[in-house]
Amino acid sequence: MSIISIRDIHTQFDEKVVHNGLNLDINEGEIYGLLGPSGCGKTTLLREMVMLQEFSKGSITILDKSLSDISEVDAQKLRREWGVLFQSGALFSSLSIHDNIALPLVEYTDLSSAMIDEIVKFKINIVGLKSGDSKLYPSQISGGMKKKAGLARALAMDPKLLFLDEPTSGLDPISAREFDELILKLRDMLGLTVVMVSHDLRSIYDTLDRVAIIDAKKIVYEGPLIDVKSSKSDFIQTFFK
Amino acid sequence: MASNLTQSIQGNKLSINFSGELTLYTITTLEKLTQEIRFKGISLLVLDLHKVSYLDTAAAVFIVNLEEEYNKQSIKTTISCFDKKLLATLELVKMQRIITNLETEIDDNKSSFLQKSVVKINQYLNGFLFFMEFFGKIFLTLLYYLKSFKHIRFKEIMFELNESALKALSIVALTSFLIGLVVAFQSAYQLKLYGANIFIVDMLGISILRELAPLITAIVIAGRSGSAFTAQIGAMKITQELDAMKTMGFNPFSFLVLPKIIALMIALPLLIFVADMMGVFGGMLVSQVDLGISYEVFLDRFRAVVDAKHFFIGLLKGPFFAFLIASISIYRGLIIKNDTQSIGINTTKSVVESIFAVIVCDALFSIALTSLGI
Numbered sequence: 001m002s003i004i005s006i007r008d009i010h011t012q013f014d015e016k017v018v019h020n021g022l023n024l025d026i027n028e029g030e031i032y033g034l035l036g037p038s039g040c041g042k043t044t045l046l047r048e049m050v051m052l053q054e055f056s057k058g059s060i061t062i063l064d065k066s067l068s069d070i071s072e073v074d075a076q077k078l079r080r081e082w083g084v085l086f087q088s089g090a091l092f093s094s095l096s097i098h099d100n101i102a103l104p105l106v107e108y109t110d111l112s113s114a115m116i117d118e119i120v121k122f123k124i125n126i127v128g129l130k131s132g133d134s135k136l137y138p139s140q141i142s143g144g145m146k147k148k149a150g151l152a153r154a155l156a157m158d159p160k161l162l163f164l165d166e167p168t169s170g171l172d173p174i175s176a177r178e179f180d181e182l183i184l185k186l187r188d189m190l191g192l193t194v195v196m197v198s199h200d201l202r203s204i205y206d207t208l209d210r211v212a213i214i215d216a217k218k219i220v221y222e223g224p225l226i227d228v229k230s231s232k233s234d235f236i237q238t239f240f241k
Numbered sequence: 242m243a244s245n246l247t248q249s250i251q252g253n254k255l256s257i258n259f260s261g262e263l264t265l266y267t268i269t270t271l272e273k274l275t276q277e278i279r280f281k282g283i284s285l286l287v288l289d290l291h292k293v294s295y296l297d298t299a300a301a302v303f304i305v306n307l308e309e310e311y312n313k314q315s316i317k318t319t320i321s322c323f324d325k326k327l328l329a330t331l332e333l334v335k336m337q338r339i340i341t342n343l344e345t346e347i348d349d350n351k352s353s354f355l356q357k358s359v360v361k362i363n364q365y366l367n368g369f370l371f372f373m374e375f376f377g378k379i380f381l382t383l384l385y386y387l388k389s390f391k392h393i394r395f396k397e398i399m400f401e402l403n404e405s406a407l408k409a410l411s412i413v414a415l416t417s418f419l420i421g422l423v424v425a426f427q428s429a430y431q432l433k434l435y436g437a438n439i440f441i442v443d444m445l446g447i448s449i450l451r452e453l454a455p456l457i458t459a460i461v462i463a464g465r466s467g468s469a470f471t472a473q474i475g476a477m478k479i480t481q482e483l484d485a486m487k488t489m490g491f492n493p494f495s496f497l498v499l500p501k502i503i504a505l506m507i508a509l510p511l512l513i514f515v516a517d518m519m520g521v522f523g524g525m526l527v528s529q530v531d532l533g534i535s536y537e538v539f540l541d542r543f544r545a546v547v548d549a550k551h552f553f554i555g556l557l558k559g560p561f562f563a564f565l566i567a568s569i570s571i572y573r574g575l576i577i578k579n580d581t582q583s584i585g586i587n588t589t590k591s592v593v594e595s596i597f598a599v600i601v602c603d604a605l606f607s608i609a610l611t612s613l614g615i
Contacts, residue, residue: 094581105299126337
């Protein structure tokens with residue numbers, strides 16, 4: 001069953017055309033990758049999916065809701081169904097790691113603070129941070145830790161959908177592999193659907209079920225990784241050499 | 242969506258049967274329900290999850306918590322569940338528990354009052370030392386500038402002049418025009434009572450040229466350029482642009498700091514001159530309309546009673562005010578830490594402190610010059 005379907009998306013910034021008719025479907029429970037050379041509009045597409053950016057033409061449907069004519073109530077509901085991890089974590093710098101993760105729980109649920117603490121502690125551990133780190137502020141931790149904390153925040157509400165923007169960039173190789181394993185584990189356990197933009201080849205081979213490769217404003221390949229070399233695109237030929 | 246629980250008792254064995262979806266949104270209700278359960282004569286407890294269709298990690302934490310809690314109360318508790326996915330989620334929570342328990346928690350113990358104050362004093366001392374270092378660097382860069390004509394960053398200075406003088410011209414002119422208008426209007430009313438209409442020229446001339454124009458200009462510039470300097474340098478620090486400059490061998494003090502200070506020191510006297518003219522013009526307008534003093538009479542009297550020294554004292558204050566505003570706001574920008582909140586705090590402080598410093602400096606000028614008889 002497709003959980004996200006994108007039909008004929010056109011995106012244009014002033015004169016510059018970024019997407020010229022993209023079509024893709026993301027199924028429930030799969031880990032889906034958006035790949036392509038830099039500047040091809042992967043992150044733009046991701047931003048369009050999470051309603052941070054408008055597209056010029058076409059339609060995006062997520063969990064049976066079309067983003068172009070969504071009501072504010074539905075949009076708000078949808079935002080609770082997904083978690084987003086930004087490239088540099090995008091933690092709120094005025095809040096500690098603990099408060100960053102607790103924020104959606106405090107705002108959207110009626111859980112007791114003791115229960116929230118338990119949940120936060122669990123999420124902090126699950127992404128590979130130490131309980132002691134939770135008191136620190138974003139300015140006091142390293143880039144890799146920020147990324148993990150950002151993932152913990154994205155997972156706070158146990159979302160059905162997870163958007164990751166280059167999750168393993170800036171991590172050391174060991175953390176990156178742990179991150180991949182974590183994503184696989186979470187997918188199996190919680191039935192997550194994961195959409196990620198990535199450049200990390202290891203991570204691409206280890207985690208992704210299917211990929212869409214965007215090049216020259218179009219999707220040049222969509223499908224499982226095994227057949228990727230069948231495509232004639234220059235990017236694919238050099239990237240997967 | 243809904244979830245519920247029922248209980249069934251067989252002898253000394255109680256089973257709590259959960260059903261439906263256990264999620265973040267439903268566990269608070271369940272928590273309340275479980276607290277109402279009576280455990281009199283119960284020694285075996287089964288948490289039955291057979292009818293649970295979905296379990297998220299928050300709910301898994303809740304279930305594992307329940308199990309631990311009852312086990313502590315010496316009720317033998319077990320979780321009964323066949324669904325592989327649910328078991329995996331529960332297992333993950335339990336594993337995490339074990340790892341966390343192994344981690345020895347280092348709780349930073351409460352520091353005493355003395356410790357806290359020492360830390361605080363140390364912070365202030367370091368802040369003061371950094372401020373001194375900042376002035377030292379400004380001085381060194383100035384020497385470096387003076388060493389060779391080529392070292393002076395004319396392009397940057399011109400850019401800053403355009404930003405903080407030319408673009409501020411209209412707001413400074415308008416503000417001082419209005420101040421001249423208001424002061425004249427208020428004093429005209431009082432002077433009319435005594436028939437001392439013509440003295441408005443003395444009053445306006447001295448107060449605007451000597452005090453009001455420099456102060457108003459400095460306050461407008463502190464709000465305008467001061468906040469801009471702090472925010473710009475702070476943002477550059479956060480995005481590591483300052484570090485990049487340093488590694489490429491561009492000394493931020495000669496590329497950023499000193500051009501700003503010099504530009505502002507040139508700009509402020511010029512702006513004060515404009516403020517002088519606009520302020521006096523505003524006063525002149527009111528004198529004619531309200532007191533019937535024609536422009537010719539006003540200007541004649543102006544030349545006769547207002548000494549040039551008042552004008553020059555006003556201009557002389559400009560570079561001093563400018564130095565204070567620029568150095569305070571740049572210093573505030575440089576001590577911004579790596580988080581967004583500190584941009585806000587330091588920008589506020591930079592504007593407040595520079596206005597305060599300007600007023601203190603003005604008071605010192607007033608006292609010094611008056612006692613010198615100027």
